Amino acid sequence: MLQVNALTKQFGGQPVLRDIAFRLVKGEVLAVLGRSGCGKTTLLKILAGLEAPDAGTLSLNGQNLLPVPPNERQMVYLYQEPLLFPHLNVFENVAFGLHIRKVPKAEVVEQVRALLAELDLTEHGQKAPHQLSGGQRQRVSFGRALIIRPRLLLLDEPFGNLDAQTRADMQQLFLRVSRQHQITSLFVTHDSREALTVGTRFGYLDQGVLTSFASVNEFIQDPRTNIQAELSFWESIQQTTFQAKNMNVVLSAAEAPLPRQ
Ligand SMILES: Nc1ncnc2c1ncn2[C@@H]1O[C@H](COP(=O)(O)OP(=O)(O)OP(=O)(O)O)[C@@H](O)[C@H]1O
Numbered sequence: 001m002l003q004v005n006a007l008t009k010q011f012g013g014q015p016v017l018r019d020i021a022f023r024l025v026k027g028e029v030l031a032v033l034g035r036s037g038c039g040k041t042t043l044l045k046i047l048a049g050l051e052a053p054d055a056g057t058l059s060l061n062g063q064n065l066l067p068v069p070p071n072e073r074q075m076v077y078l079y080q081e082p083l084l085f086p087h088l089n090v091f092e093n094v095a096f097g098l099h100i101r102k103v104p105k106a107e108v109v110e111q112v113r114a115l116l117a118e119l120d121l122t123e124h125g126q127k128a129p130h131q132l133s134g135g136q137r138q139r140v141s142f143g144r145a146l147i148i149r150p151r152l153l154l155l156d157e158p159f160g161n162l163d164a165q166t167r168a169d170m171q172q173l174f175l176r177v178s179r180q181h182q183i184t185s186l187f188v189t190h191d192s193r194e195a196l197t198v199g200t201r202f203g204y205l206d207q208g209v210l211t212s213f214a215s216v217n218e219f220i221q222d223p224r225t226n227i228q229a230e231l232s233f234w235e236s237i238q239q240t241t242f243q244a245k246n247m248n249v250v251l252s253a254a255e256a257p258l259p260r261q
Contacts, residue, residue, distance in 0.1 A: 001023060001024065001025050001026065001060075001061060002023065002024040002047075002059075002060050002152060002184060003023050003057070003058070003059045003060075004020055004021055004022050004023070004047075004056070004057070004058055005021050005056055005057045005058075006019050006020075006021060006055060006056040006057065007019070007020040007021070007043075007046065007053050007055070007056030007057075007058065008020070008053060008054050008055045008056055009039075009042055009046065009051070009053050009054050009208075010054055015208055016039045016042050016208050017039050017042055017043055017046070017053070017208045018207075018208040018209050019056075019209070020043065020056065020208075020210045021210070022203065022210065022212050024152075024184055024186070024201070025184070026182055026184050027178075027179075027182040027183070027184060027200075028184055028185075028200050028201055029178060029183075029184075029185045029186075029187055029198055029199050029200045029201070030185070030186050030187065030199065030200075030201045030202070030203055031187045031188075031189065031194075031195035031196070031198055031199025031201070031202050031203070032186065032187070032188045032189070032195075032202075032203040032204070032205050032210070033188075033189060033190070033191075033192055033195045033202070033203070033204050033205070033225055034188065034190070034204065034205035034206060035190065035206070036190065038205045038206055038207060038208065039205055039207075039208040040156065040188040040205055041156055041188075043186075043188075043205070043210075044077060044154045044156050044186065044188060045077075046058070047065075047075065047152065047154055047186065048070055048073065048075050048077045048154055049065070049068065049069060049070035049073050049075075050070055050077075052066075053066075060073075060151055060152065061151075073151070073152075074148070074149075074150055074151040074152075075150055075151060075152040075153070075154055076144075076145035076148070076150040076152075076153055076154065077154040077156065078141060078142065078145055078153065078154065078155045078156065078158045079156045079157070079158065080156070080157050080158060080159075080160045080161045081161070082129075082137040082138045082140065082141030083141060084129040084137060084140055084141060084144070085129075086128065086129055086130065087128075088128075088129075089125065089126050089127060089128055090116070090121060090124050090125050090126070090127050090128075090129070090132070090140050091112055091116065091125040091126065093129070093140055093143075093144055094112050094115060094116065094140060094143040094144055094147055095108050095112045095147070096144065097144060097147050097148040098111060098112070098147060098148070101148070111147060112143075112147065115143050115146060115147055116143065118177060118180075119139045119140075119142060119143050119173065119177070120139070120173075121136065121139055121140065121143065124136060124140075133166075134161060134162055134166070135162055135166035135169065135170060138158065138159065138162065138170060139170070139173070142158075142173075142174070142177070146177065146181060146183070149181070150183065151184065152184050152185070152186065153178070153183050153184070153185040153186075154185070154186050155174075155185060155186070155187040155188065156188055157188065157189055157190065158170075158174075158187075159171065159194070160189075160190075167194070168197075171194060171197045171198055172197075174187075174198055175197070175198060185198075187199065188205075192225050192226060192227050192230065195219075195225075196216070196219075196220075196227070199216075201213075202216060202218075202219035204219070204222065204224055204225055206224060211224075
């Protein structure tokens with residue numbers, strides 16, 4: 001279990017995170033919605049060990065994480081821009097984390113093949129990163145993360161650069177794979193629909209204050225998430241279209257020649 005308590009951070013006297021507290025059980029995905037500049041990246045960097053908090057505690061399965069250096073936290077931080085080694089092909093990029101852990105070669109081949117198949121990348125194993133599409137590169141990056149069985153996956157708008165369809169496909173893939181491997185994740189996004197799709201728990205970060213919601217309904221109902229406003233917008237569009245269609249039916253009926261008596 002990940003436990004975060006009373007975490008605070010300032011930059012130049014300006015508070016960026018205020019008294020952040022939450023718990024995450026294995027396999028849960030905390031989707032944190034927040035506007036630009038609300039402190040999402042700072043929170044992820046503190047969890048990953050790339051920034052130090054000013055105060056607060058951070059523990060994973062009872063272990064105090066604060067003294068643990070980033071490379072020993074067994075966390076993976078995924079951003080919008082997939083980080084791949086340009087000189088290694090897809091297979092070797094995914095295998096990298098196993099090679100540095102001295103996993104026997106035959107086992108590496110078996111694990112990487114299985115993961116590439118899961119990520120629909122089997123036919124791209126020999127390609128270099130520059131020969132892939134953005135969505136494929138992001139899948140390889142995901143594969144590099146998953147292969148080392150991270151204790152916590154930190155996702156910072158990971159699909160923000162992808163077109164709407166590829167983004168939706170990646171969300172589904174994330175859901176399938178993270179459920180299957182019981183990956184605990186903190187997924188930050190500006191997009192409420194993405195938060196609703198990937199999250200099992202929900203939070204809203206505003207000016208460094210994290211609100212955790214007890215249920216998806218509370219998250220949807222909170223006006224700050226803007227979900228109700230968006231739903232009303234789509235309902236009004238639907239109504240307008242419906243009325244326009246009906247109007248067309250009435251007009252075309254009026255224009256139709258009268259049946260002969
Ligand atoms: N190293 C730093 N030094 C000074 N200020 C910083 C530093 N890092 C972040 N900040 C400030 O902290 C605030 C939060 O930054 P952060 O990157 O966490 O925001 P964010 O929510 O991830 O935004 P975005 O979605 O735009 O990436 C911003 O006002 C930013 O300018």
